Amino acid sequence: MELLKQRILQDGKCLSEGVLKVDNFINHQIDPQLLMSIGIEFARRFAYARATKILTIEASGIAPAVMAGYCMGIPVIFAKKSQPCTMNNALQSNVHSFTRNNDYTITVNSDFIKPTDRILVIDDFLAYGSAANALINIVEQAGATIVGMGFLIEKDFQNGGKMLREKGYTVESLARIEALGKDLIKFCD
Amino acid sequence: MELLKQRILQDGKCLSEGVLKVDNFINHQIDPQLLMSIGIEFARRFAYARATKILTIEASGIAPAVMAGYCMGIPVIFAKKSQPCTMNNALQSNVHSFTRNNDYTITVNSDFIKPTDRILVIDDFLAYGSAANALINIVEQAGATIVGMGFLIEKDFQNGGKMLREKGYTVESLARIEALGKDLIKFCD
Numbered sequence: 001m002e003l004l005k006q007r008i009l010q011d012g013k014c015l016s017e018g019v020l021k022v023d024n025f026i027n028h029q030i031d032p033q034l035l036m037s038i039g040i041e042f043a044r045r046f047a048y049a050r051a052t053k054i055l056t057i058e059a060s061g062i063a064p065a066v067m068a069g070y071c072m073g074i075p076v077i078f079a080k081k082s083q084p085c086t087m088n089n090a091l092q093s094n095v096h097s098f099t100r101n102n103d104y105t106i107t108v109n110s111d112f113i114k115p116t117d118r119i120l121v122i123d124d125f126l127a128y129g130s131a132a133n134a135l136i137n138i139v140e141q142a143g144a145t146i147v148g149m150g151f152l153i154e155k156d157f158q159n160g161g162k163m164l165r166e167k168g169y170t171v172e173s174l175a176r177i178e179a180l181g182k183d184l185i186k187f188c189d
Numbered sequence: 190m191e192l193l194k195q196r197i198l199q200d201g202k203c204l205s206e207g208v209l210k211v212d213n214f215i216n217h218q219i220d221p222q223l224l225m226s227i228g229i230e231f232a233r234r235f236a237y238a239r240a241t242k243i244l245t246i247e248a249s250g251i252a253p254a255v256m257a258g259y260c261m262g263i264p265v266i267f268a269k270k271s272q273p274c275t276m277n278n279a280l281q282s283n284v285h286s287f288t289r290n291n292d293y294t295i296t297v298n299s300d301f302i303k304p305t306d307r308i309l310v311i312d313d314f315l316a317y318g319s320a321a322n323a324l325i326n327i328v329e330q331a332g333a334t335i336v337g338m339g340f341l342i343e344k345d346f347q348n349g350g351k352m353l354r355e356k357g358y359t360v361e362s363l364a365r366i367e368a369l370g371k372d373l374i375k376f377c378d
Contacts, residue, residue, distance in 0.1 A: 023276075023298065024300075024301070028266065028267065028269065028276075028297075028298055028301070029264050029265070029266045029298075029301045030251075030255055030258070030264065030265040030266075030267070031264055032255045032256075032258035032259035032263075032264070032265055033259065033262065035255060035259070036259055058247060058248035059247035059248045059251060059267065059269070062219075062248060062251045062252055062255075063251055063252075063255045063265075066219055066221050066224060066251075066252045066255060066256070067221075067255070067259075069219070069221035070221035070222065070224070070225055070256075073222065074221075075214075075218050075219065075220055075221070076218070076219040076221055076252075077217065077218045077219075078217065078219070078248065080217065080248070087212075087217075108217075109212065109217055109218075111213075112213070112217070112218045
């Protein structure tokens with residue numbers, strides 16, 4: 001997606017080897033107009049998938065997932081990073097964050113995913129695929145089907161996308177990054 | 190906002206005295222079409238305010254804030270509940286959660302709020318006003334101006350709205366609840 005790639009080149013910052021900071025337009029400050037364009041693009045790429053629900057993780061996945069859900073006319077569920085005190089019937093899975101070097105548990109209320117659901121997974125980053133695997137695990141626990149996985153930015157060199165594609169998932173990344181380094185952001189295509 | 194009130198009556202659940210659960214359309218599963226209507230309503234109510242940015246808190250504030258930001262054509266900043274390892278120049282403030290009975294710190298990168306900014310605060314719930322006060326505190330630290338505060342649901346009986354209005358803020362709540370109890374959701378108007 002050319003618009004996103006241009007914005008990454010303009011406003012993204014590569015802090016250290018392998019870390020891309022996009023907190024001025026995606027994951028701390030958000031540009032809602034860009035996010036709507038992203039929602040439209042996901043709706044176009046996954047038009048074939050007949051998804052019934054979108055699943056994402058708080059917090060950075062919410063904006064793109066809600067825009068995609070708006071464009072596709074389907075509900076969005078965001079997995080929570082702490083289990084709310086008012087939730088029963090929790091589906092849970094573990095995520096390892098390489099950026100923060102810690103583990104956390106994500107939780108989804110099982111009432112919201114039925115075995116008949118066709119789930120589109122959306123998230124901001126695809127790196128090693130730890131969060132994606134946790135979302136897959138939750139959908140499997142619910143007995144539902146994953147019909148696609150969409151990411152804003154895939155860090156190709158961290159191999160999460162390779163792992164998901166080898167498992168047979170349809171992965172669409174709007175910007176695939178081949179290499180990141182000081183003053184270097186190189187896209188795959 | 191009649192659409193939101195009807196949806197609260199249809200899908201909201203009052204779990205215990207004073208607690209309203211709206212996790213099947215607002216803060217766990219999200220109805221993006223409803224959220225867009227909410228964004229349009231905020232844009233209409235705050236059209237006079239000439240806001241330059243919207244400030245909210247992760248995670249439940251993000252969807253309504255992004256929809257409002259889209260309709261108003263301005264960026265959205267969401268305060269983070271944990272300080273990211275890659276953030277310098279952090280503005281911070283404390284929030285007490287009465288629902289969870291704990292305290293947490295919210296953080297905003299000071300690069301994103303300038304003294305010339307006219308900030309519209311958006312959040313899902315207004316109860317005692319603890320989160321709202323923390324957002325006000327962060328805007329004050331940045332030397333910017335708050336031009337309005339918008340909430341999806343105000344629990345009138347918990348007096349956060351009274352406190353904010355007495356401080357002189359323009360508060361717009363799309364559904365104001367007068368009383369909550371077993372099988373009772375009573376709106377103010």
